[in-house]
Amino acid sequence: MKFIKIPSIVITRLSIYAKNLELLDQKGVEVVSSVRLADICGINPAQIRKDLAYFGQFGVRGVGYYVTELLFEIKKILGLDKEWRLGLVGVGNLGWALLRHAQLVDKGYTFVAAFDRKPKRIGLKIGDIEIAPLEDIGRMVKKKGIEIGVIAVKPRWAQNGADLLVRAGVCGILNFAPVQLQCPAHIFVENIDFSLKFDVLCYRLTSSKSRRHRIRSRLGG
Amino acid sequence: MKFIKIPSIVITRLSIYAKNLELLDQKGVEVVSSVRLADICGINPAQIRKDLAYFGQFGVRGVGYYVTELLFEIKKILGLDKEWRLGLVGVGNLGWALLRHAQLVDKGYTFVAAFDRKPKRIGLKIGDIEIAPLEDIGRMVKKKGIEIGVIAVKPRWAQNGADLLVRAGVCGILNFAPVQLQCPAHIFVENIDFSLKFDVLCYRLTSSKSRRHRIRSRLGG
DNA sequence: GTATGTGAAACCGTTCACAGCA
DNA sequence: TGCTGTGAACGGTTTCACATAC
Numbered sequence: 001m002k003f004i005k006i007p008s009i010v011i012t013r014l015s016i017y018a019k020n021l022e023l024l025d026q027k028g029v030e031v032v033s034s035v036r037l038a039d040i041c042g043i044n045p046a047q048i049r050k051d052l053a054y055f056g057q058f059g060v061r062g063v064g065y066y067v068t069e070l071l072f073e074i075k076k077i078l079g080l081d082k083e084w085r086l087g088l089v090g091v092g093n094l095g096w097a098l099l100r101h102a103q104l105v106d107k108g109y110t111f112v113a114a115f116d117r118k119p120k121r122i123g124l125k126i127g128d129i130e131i132a133p134l135e136d137i138g139r140m141v142k143k144k145g146i147e148i149g150v151i152a153v154k155p156r157w158a159q160n161g162a163d164l165l166v167r168a169g170v171c172g173i174l175n176f177a178p179v180q181l182q183c184p185a186h187i188f189v190e191n192i193d194f195s196l197k198f199d200v201l202c203y204r205l206t207s208s209k210s211r212r213h214r215i216r217s218r219l220g221g
Numbered sequence: 222m223k224f225i226k227i228p229s230i231v232i233t234r235l236s237i238y239a240k241n242l243e244l245l246d247q248k249g250v251e252v253v254s255s256v257r258l259a260d261i262c263g264i265n266p267a268q269i270r271k272d273l274a275y276f277g278q279f280g281v282r283g284v285g286y287y288v289t290e291l292l293f294e295i296k297k298i299l300g301l302d303k304e305w306r307l308g309l310v311g312v313g314n315l316g317w318a319l320l321r322h323a324q325l326v327d328k329g330y331t332f333v334a335a336f337d338r339k340p341k342r343i344g345l346k347i348g349d350i351e352i353a354p355l356e357d358i359g360r361m362v363k364k365k366g367i368e369i370g371v372i373a374v375k376p377r378w379a380q381n382g383a384d385l386l387v388r389a390g391v392c393g394i395l396n397f398a399p400v401q402l403q404c405p406a407h408i409f410v411e412n413i414d415f416s417l418k419f420d421v422l423c424y425r426l427t428s429s430k431s432r433r434h435r436i437r438s439r440l441g442g
Numbered sequence: 443g444t445a446t447g448t449g450a451a452a453c454c455g456t457t458c459a460c461a462g463c464a
Numbered sequence: 465t466g467c468t469g470t471g472a473a474c475g476g477t478t479t480c481a482c483a484t485a486c
Binding site: 006008011012014015016018019040041042077078079080084092093094096097100101103104107109147148155171172173174176178180188190191192194195196197198199200201202203204205206207208 | 227229232233235236237239240261262263298299300301305313314315317318321322324325328330368369376392393394395397399401409411412413415416417418419420421422423424425426427428429
Binding site: 267283 | 443
């Protein structure tokens with residue numbers, strides 16, 4: 001283990017490699033070169049090798065990478081070799097969609113509780129989960145072993161949700177509300193504001209009408 | 222108008238500035254300095270000034286920026302000074318959530334049509350929109366003047382959705398499916414794969430258990 | 443005096459090019 | 465021979481520092 005800080009962009013790409021290695025694995029492909037994988041991911045081959053070099057040596061010179069093995073290693077690096085227990089704050093349309101999002105389940109992310117402000121939603125069941133009031137966050141985080149809090153409430157209520165989650169003892173927060181949360185330094189926060197991507201596209205379309213930029217974004221996020 | 226290509230990250234930040242300027246404007250704040258705005262956005266002040274310098278001179282030395290005026294200019298730059306007409310492909314849980322997402326409407330993004338593969342969904346109405354079959358994409362894009370296609374189908378069907386949208390003549394695509402779409406070079410594509418952010422958080426939590434990184438991401442995506 | 447606008451410097455991530463090894 | 469692993473070169477973004485203007 002090295003004591004070098006790894007840029008987020010590297011982790012994001014590891015996740016992309018994992019996604020595509022999974023597909024290759026399912027197709028029965030046993031070995032893949034950095035050139036081939038790079039082609040599939042739309043990334044430079046040297047970049048892939050450099051990214052992996054942060055964590056060790058996973059390839060065989062003259063051969064390439066064994067798909068199953070590399071996939072296993074990347075999942076271990078990312079921490080996807082365990083189940084993660086999530087708690088959802090805000091069961092509106094977006095929250096609902098997240099609860100039912102099959103791809104998260106496939107990766108090992110399991111929602112074990114859901115909370116909402118609105119009294120009329122309390123008690124509703126979605127699969128195994130019964131929607132609870134915000135006051136229960138403190139108790140339920142301990143009881144259900146929630147590690148990550150997912151915030152999908154209106155911007156106005158996001159900070160409150162974050163405060164409750166932090167006080168309850170979660171270590172990480174995924175914030176879908178378009179606000180900059182104030183959290184203690186030991187809490188890891190990732191923001192997902194997809195309206196930013198709408199605006200980027202909007203700008204590209206607007207500016208392309210007068211000028212000629214042809215830059216396509218490669219990474220999702 | 223300059224003929225310099227603007228990095229996506231600059232556009233993303235402009236969107237963040239706009240969001241926070243909107244809040245300041247609503248509070249009645251008339252003038253803001255780059256230091257104050259930087260503090261609110263969690264960004265370096267020089268960065269803000271550099272970002273704005275790509276597009277012109279919007280401030281007053283010794284004073285700062287007039288909030289309403291700067292907001293107006295940034296919206297114009299981003300292309301948010303008009304209504305954008307969107308077509309949704311895939312009305313599952315996520316698609317449904319996007320259709321009902323109030324913040325998109327506030328920004329001037331309007332869904333004017335929705336399409337789905339599943340026969341049982343065809344004909345359902347959400348507000349003014351009636352869900353149509355995929356075969357109608359070609360016709361409806363022209364009829365309704367759809368400029369942007371939003372893909373919210375399962376990964377397996379995403380490329381097909383993109384092909385239909387491109388053939389129908391949309392200029393931009395927002396892709397929520399975790400796949401790299403193949404599109405002609407003149408089509409602008411933005412990918413939004415939020416499971417990547419889950420993985421980044423997952424990695425941070427995993428690695429923090431053994432080491433000490435304290436890097437918090439600032440930008441949503 | 444104060445805050446912008448901007449050249450220059452520092453920093454960081456990407457790509458090249460080749461040494462090293464199966 | 466073929467492909468990985470990696471130092472070095474490159475390119476681009478961020479930050480500094482100050483001239484400039486109100």
